[in-house]
Amino acid sequence: MNTVFQRTSVLKNCSTHYCPGCGHGIAHRLLAEVVDELNIQDRTIGIAPVGCAVLAYNYLDVDMIEVAHGRAPAVATGMKRTNPDKIIFSYQGDGDLAAIGTAEIIHAAHRAERITVIFINNAVFGMTGGQMAPTTMLGQITATTQQGRNPSNGQGYPLQVSEILALLPGTVYVERCALSGVPGIKRTKAAMKHAFGLQMDDAPGLSLVEILSPCPTYWRMSPAKAMKWIEEEMCKAFPIARLKG
Amino acid sequence: MSERILMCGNEALAEAAIVAGCDAYFGYPITPQNEITAYMSERMPQEGRVFVQSESELAAINMVFGAAATGKRAMTSSSSPGISLMQEGISYLAGAELPAVVVNVMRGGPGLGNIAPSQGDYFQATRGGGHGDYCTIVLGPASVQELADCMPLAFDLADQYRMTVMVLADGILGQMMEPVTLDPKPRRELPPKPWALTGMKDRKQNIVRSLYLADGALEELNNRFMAKYRQIQDNEVLCEQYRIEDAEIIIVAYGIVARIARAAVDQAREEGIRAGMIRPITLWPFPSEQIGSAADTFRMFLAVEMSCGQMVEDVRLAVAGKCPVLLHGRPGGGVPTAEEVLEKIRQLTIPAGAA
Numbered sequence: 213m214n215t216v217f218q219r220t221s222v223l224k225n226c227s228t229h230y231c232p233g234c235g236h237g238i239a240h241r242l243l244a245e246v247v248d249e250l251n252i253q254d255r256t257i258g259i260a261p262v263g264c265a266v267l268a269y270n271y272l273d274v275d276m277i278e279v280a281h282g283r284a285p286a287v288a289t290g291m292k293r294t295n296p297d298k299i300i301f302s303y304q305g306d307g308d309l310a311a312i313g314t315a316e317i318i319h320a321a322h323r324a325e326r327i328t329v330i331f332i333n334n335a336v337f338g339m340t341g342g343q344m345a346p347t348t349m350l351g352q353i354t355a356t357t358q359q360g361r362n363p364s365n366g367q368g369y370p371l372q373v374s375e376i377l378a379l380l381p382g383t384v385y386v387e388r389c390a391l392s393g394v395p396g397i398k399r400t401k402a403a404m405k406h407a408f409g410l411q412m413d414d415a416p417g418l419s420l421v422e423i424l425s426p427c428p429t430y431w432r433m434s435p436a437k438a439m440k441w442i443e444e445e446m447c448k449a450f451p452i453a454r455l456k457g
Numbered sequence: 458m459s460e461r462i463l464m465c466g467n468e469a470l471a472e473a474a475i476v477a478g479c480d481a482y483f484g485y486p487i488t489p490q491n492e493i494t495a496y497m498s499e500r501m502p503q504e505g506r507v508f509v510q511s512e513s514e515l516a517a518i519n520m521v522f523g524a525a526a527t528g529k530r531a532m533t534s535s536s537s538p539g540i541s542l543m544q545e546g547i548s549y550l551a552g553a554e555l556p557a558v559v560v561n562v563m564r565g566g567p568g569l570g571n572i573a574p575s576q577g578d579y580f581q582a583t584r585g586g587g588h589g590d591y592c593t594i595v596l597g598p599a600s601v602q603e604l605a606d607c608m609p610l611a612f613d614l615a616d617q618y619r620m621t622v623m624v625l626a627d628g629i630l631g632q633m634m635e636p637v638t639l640d641p642k643p644r645r646e647l648p649p650k651p652w653a654l655t656g657m658k659d660r661k662q663n664i665v666r667s668l669y670l671a672d673g674a675l676e677e678l679n680n681r682f683m684a685k686y687r688q689i690q691d692n693e694v695l696c697e698q699y700r701i702e703d704a705e706i707i708i709v710a711y712g713i714v715a716r717i718a719r720a721a722v723d724q725a726r727e728e729g730i731r732a733g734m735i736r737p738i739t740l741w742p743f744p745s746e747q748i749g750s751a752a753d754t755f756r757m758f759l760a761v762e763m764s765c766g767q768m769v770e771d772v773r774l775a776v777a778g779k780c781p782v783l784l785h786g787r788p789g790g791g792v793p794t795a796e797e798v799l800e801k802i803r804q805l806t807i808p809a810g811a812a
């Protein structure tokens with residue numbers, strides 16, 4: 213008999229705590245497949261964020277650490293500098309990376325740390341109940357923008373961190389993908405693979421894949437509608453693009 | 458290196474850390490400890506080890522967190538305002554049970570305070586400092602030599618108990634120059650680090666974390682920490698007792714203040730006043746037993762510190778009401794002189810009208 217599909221062993225055989233239609237589960241599986249296909253499970257160390265993916269180590273079967281909110285790029289720096297032969301990745305949400313951890317990601321990139329960052333942009337703080345994130349869309353209703361995000365109320369504009377990071381000489385690769393639809397998912401996996409590949413080749417800088425990812429719960433949408441919303445709305449503020457490298 | 462060399466405290470502790478096998482130093486400049494960062498930026502790469510000037514103390518302590526999680530000996534150093542920023546990371550280090558060494562060359566506070574020597578961070582250092590139920594081991598050296606000797610001890614204690622060890626110095630100790638000998642011999646037999654994140658080659662996944670959501674799991678962890686802390690209190694107290702046997706007044710002082718107090722004790726003895734001193738070297742665990750048993754014979758205790766009265770609370774707890782405990786505190790960069798301490802001793806011991 214021909215095996216046409218096999219679950220990667222880097223993904224543990226258990227169900228996750230994620231809501232139905234959540235993008236974190238898809239991103240985990242892609243990440244696990246990439247680690248498997250690149251054959252780096254035995255030398256990869258992952259960093260879980262504070263956010264809905266805090267328990268990522270329960271699903272990904274690699275050595276992992278859980279760190280303070282937003283500090284993953286600093287922790288990754290400590291790991292990679294002392295263990296240049298290991299493959300180090302951080303997995304961070306948009307609150308983690310684009311709000312509380314802005315200094316850490318900018319400076320890890322600016323120092324050209326040879327790490328890989330998986331950046332899950334779901335336009336909200338999922339874990340704490342769907343509050344505004346720096347990446348929240350204009351007009352988007354969240355727990356802390358109940359009339360819709362409005363810059364004239366002092367709520368600011370969607371923050372395009374990847375565009376900022378792509379400007380720094382310390383990044384070798386920055387790409388924004390989306391988990392909406394099969395082509396987007398395939399592109400996301402290819403981008404992750406490229407980012408890890410660069411680290412394996414000791415490319416002189418940070419590689420980052422931003423992933424537009426659905427949070428049906430706090431977008432107050434069905435999973436199918438959430439996928440559509442990424443394509444129809446989110447992509448306007450966060451264009452799918454290979455921004456660098 | 459076993460010859461005697463003249464070094465300032467900051468450089469001596471940095472070199473001692475290198476001799477003690479420090480794999481990585483991460484730090485952000487702040488006075489009065491800038492010599493440590495500058496020294497490490499030169500010496501660590503020479504030894505093929507890691508130096509990173511971080512973007513903040515938040516980042517520095519998290520770099521320590523990352524390096525420590527892979528089993529490396531990692532340290533950072535700072536002064537009071539920077540140590541405040543590190544408290545988040547120190548709490549996470551405690552929760553994740555990672556070994557780390559943090560040096561605090563204290564300056565005056567609160568706020569930006571000043572850059573003069575101080576002992577105002579005693580509470581913060583000895584009470585955990587960050588959020589949650591935890592302790593850190595705190596060493597309070599009193600000379601450049603002792604500061605250097607603290608470094609291998611700090612790394613060993615950190616590895617043995619899987620926790621943060623803080624070396625609590627002050628601006629005087631950091632800046633002053635004294636002869637030191639650095640001793641490279643190994644001191645303790647240390648446990649291996651099977652928990653370290655090294656990639657899951659030939660073994661199951663390792664996870665380093667501080668989140669325990671299951672019912673009762675965190676309470677169990679906290680109780681295990683408390684048992685470990687009790688073991689440290691039983692086994693790791695260091696203190697010096699100086700001329701206390703027949704003393705009618707016992708000074709309690711640590712760090713540079715103990716050097717000043719010692720001179721005051723000697724002068725008081727010359728005047729016929731039976732003075733002595735207990736000098737805590739570990740500030741946590743505090744030498745409560747030693748102070749408590751000294752208090753079994755009635756005498757007076759005088760805490761002398763460069764703060765408004767922080768260590769004196771530990772002295773009071775140890776004395777437990779058996780004898781009077783008084784305070785001579787100089788905050789905000791004020792440094793007590795031996796004459797000033799002597800005068801205090803005279804006031805307390807010579808009955809009114811006798812002089």
Ligand SMILES: Cc1ncc(C[n+]2csc(CCOP(=O)(O)OP(=O)(O)O)c2C)c(N)n1
Binds near residue numbers: 264265281309339345
């Ligand atoms: C220092 C600190 N501040 C606040 C929090 C509360 N908190 C936990 S997760 C989170 C936001 C997470 O949002 P994001 O990074 O976008 O992840 P998501 O849950 O959306 O995947 C916040 C504010 C915390 N744990 N620590």
Ligand code: SF4
Binds near residue numbers: 230231234428429430
């Ligand atoms: S709240 Fe949003 S991000 Fe969090 S698990 Fe649910 S769908 Fe996913």
Ligand SMILES: [Mg+2]
Binds near residue numbers: 306335336
């Ligand atoms: Mg989010």
